[in-house]
Amino acid sequence: MINGTPQVVTIAGSDSGGGAGIQADLKTFQARKAFGMSIIVALTAQNTYGVQDSMAIPSSFIEEQFDSLAADFAIGAAKTGMLADAERVETVVKKLKQADFGPLVVDPVMVAKGGHHLLQSDAVKTINQELLPLAAIVTPNLPEAEVIIGQRIVTDQEMIEAAKTLQAFGTQNVVVKGGHSQNKDAADFVLLASGESFWMSAPRVETANTHGTGDTFSACIAAELAKGTELKEAIIIGKKFIQAAISQPIFVGHGHGPTNHWAQMTDTIVIKKRS
Numbered sequence: 382m383i384n385g386t387p388q389v390v391t392i393a394g395s396d397s398g399g400g401a402g403i404q405a406d407l408k409t410f411q412a413r414k415a416f417g418m419s420i421i422v423a424l425t426a427q428n429t430y431g432v433q434d435s436m437a438i439p440s441s442f443i444e445e446q447f448d449s450l451a452a453d454f455a456i457g458a459a460k461t462g463m464l465a466d467a468e469r470v471e472t473v474v475k476k477l478k479q480a481d482f483g484p485l486v487v488d489p490v491m492v493a494k495g496g497h498h499l500l501q502s503d504a505v506k507t508i509n510q511e512l513l514p515l516a517a518i519v520t521p522n523l524p525e526a527e528v529i530i531g532q533r534i535v536t537d538q539e540m541i542e543a544a545k546t547l548q549a550f551g552t553q554n555v556v557v558k559g560g561h562s563q564n565k566d567a568a569d570f571v572l573l574a575s576g577e578s579f580w581m582s583a584p585r586v587e588t589a590n591t592h593g594t595g596d597t598f599s600a601c602i603a604a605e606l607a608k609g610t611e612l613k614e615a616i617i618i619g620k621k622f623i624q625a626a627i628s629q630p631i632f633v634g635h636g637h638g639p640t641n642h643w644a645q646m647t648d649t650i651v652i653k654k655r656s
Contacts, residue, residue, distance in 0.1 A: 393462025400639030429634030514551030
């Protein structure tokens, strides 16, 4: 049967070290049994030490990748990652409006683990005004959310308020990830379009192998959406998947190693309604 298999696309940057970006997304899609494809927006020279260099793909070629996939595949969901700069964001927004790629997961990638900027500062406004309104869900970590809303986020209540602000930008659903917080557990706040909200928490794992966690989490959600999984369940599966990928380590490289994309999911997370 033509196009009978769930299909999902990542629109992001390539990580030559294989731990994040397009490579992490494709590994996650495969692990979640969705056929993955890619639209490459930027290239990086990267390893577990960090990003040594990056180069944006010409916008005309990004458009050709969109057109090529749209002409052949039945894509059920899409996700964005590294988008480099305002020009590339505008190109992606234009093509997403033309293509029928299903619900969009926006992972607003800005800075690599080693500190290399993966998004130019002038692109943040473009993401806020043009990309977020297209998103079914946005999944920033705390530093990314702070840049987007222009405010510091420290407390649980500030995470809740940040989610509301992000939703006001036009995104239907929001996950503000708490991995960068000082809390004992890694707790993420989820705000859905329906108004329902809850916390997802899991034991914090002491490890340096966290390269690509944001990419992997958002890719898992996208893969589940492509399979027809209801959004709330897709988010919870994403949390379980990334917790397993962090807590069942592999050992690659000398720096911030990658997560384990073939880890076995467990029920080690706690779902708690907003108090």
